[in-house]
Amino acid sequence: MSDWLIALNAIVAREALRFFHQRGRFLSALVRPLLWLVVFAAGFRAALGLSIAPPYQTYITYETYIVPGLVGMILLFNGMQGSLSLVYDREMGSMRLMLTSPLPRWWLLFCRLLAGTGISILQVALFLAVAAAYGIRFPLAGYVAVLPALVLAGLMLGALGLALSSTIRQLENFAGVMNFVIFPMFFLSSALYPLWKMAESSAVLRDICAINPFTHAVESIRFALYAQINLSALGWTAVWTVLLLALAFRGYDPARGLVARKA
């Protein structure tokens, strides 16, 4: 195995081990989307009528509609949680140690993002299993076809988190920044309501939703779950992933916490 793959393997294994040690994080990651599915969706089912639009070929329940959005929510929260963990590691020094490896810095950061994405996908799998038990099922092929869309979306949101973490000088500032990112990103997307529904209320809001990278991620997941490809959504997700990865790798400064303390 090459040095690069040995490092990837070790970083993924370590992050997985850390995640399984944090049972609270595992439970909250599962409980959050389930609450939305069982409580929020039940309340909104009566209020929101959904017409037939691709990838759906018949009328669907609101719960069925929001499952891909909640999958996206898991990836979004984990992406941000991953960047919090990166800031924490930077403050605690373990990131400094990792970056003394002779491997390229971008590769080490990519490994961290990939590890975070892998953990998110495990949570998504568990969530989809619970959703299936709740009666919301997708074609079998969809459960396989969704994997590439999940990897791409997970990397995109992880890279966004990493790029944001580069702007944060201290751990204490992180929660505030996250609130300004997670909630607008989630609510101004197609996760909870289709774009045509949003257009009925406001054309401007609909346009904002349409350019939100999270909307593209959710739509690529939605179509993939029905074993279909939404080329536009997938393409935009890929473009955003590359852009955000480039921004994150370029902006990452392992000394940021150190410099902030000394300056």
Add this chain to the structure above:
Amino acid sequence: MTGLVVDALGYAYGAKQALRDVSFRVAPGRFCALLGPNGAGKSTLFALMTRLFTTSQGRIAIMGHDIARSPRRALGQIGVVFQQPTLDLDLTVTRNLSYFAALQGISGRRAAGRIEAVLDRLGMRERAGERVRDLNGGHRRRTEIARSLLHDPAVLLLDEPTVGLDAASRAAITSHVHALAGDTGKTVLWATHLTDELRDTDQLVLLHRGQVLAEGESGMLRGNMKLDAWFLSRTAEEEAPCPTG
């Protein structure tokens, strides 16, 4: 080949100059103490040598490899122990070491063999299966030193590795690292502000307010004075207030 070369190095945090025209060399097999009070610029120098900060003024070369031009080759030659502990407390000693070995591209049997060897060398073999959280401060530090040796680096950089340890642990670790330099020919740079960790035959670089005040063999520099008295007098000279009135 010189193990470590620092040449006309400077660094500033914004308007605050942390290092100014710092130059020294350390030969293979030498134990060099970078002695300086808190705030002298020792940790900044370490951050530059490990490429956490980008070198903008001057040059650092590790075994002939310029850290700015050939970072991969240079980083492959150094083992680092940072001032701040960087072990994963919930993992065992062995798991911590195998993670770091993998970051250096070492895995499987080769990693297991190296881990066994370095733990033996540091007298930590019987602790291999213990969680780091359950180790005392001295053993944690030894684990970090063992980790820094896993890839058999030519240069060891240790940033105040005995901070917070009791006298016995400090003496044991200092003695281990002196032996490493002597027995294995490694170049050792040991940052400290504690003069009792140095021997007369050690190379000494006195750093104060980001500048090298003195460099040479410790015993020669101190002359007839005790090292701590010499250290205090040299740093006090620089801090003496300007006469007023």
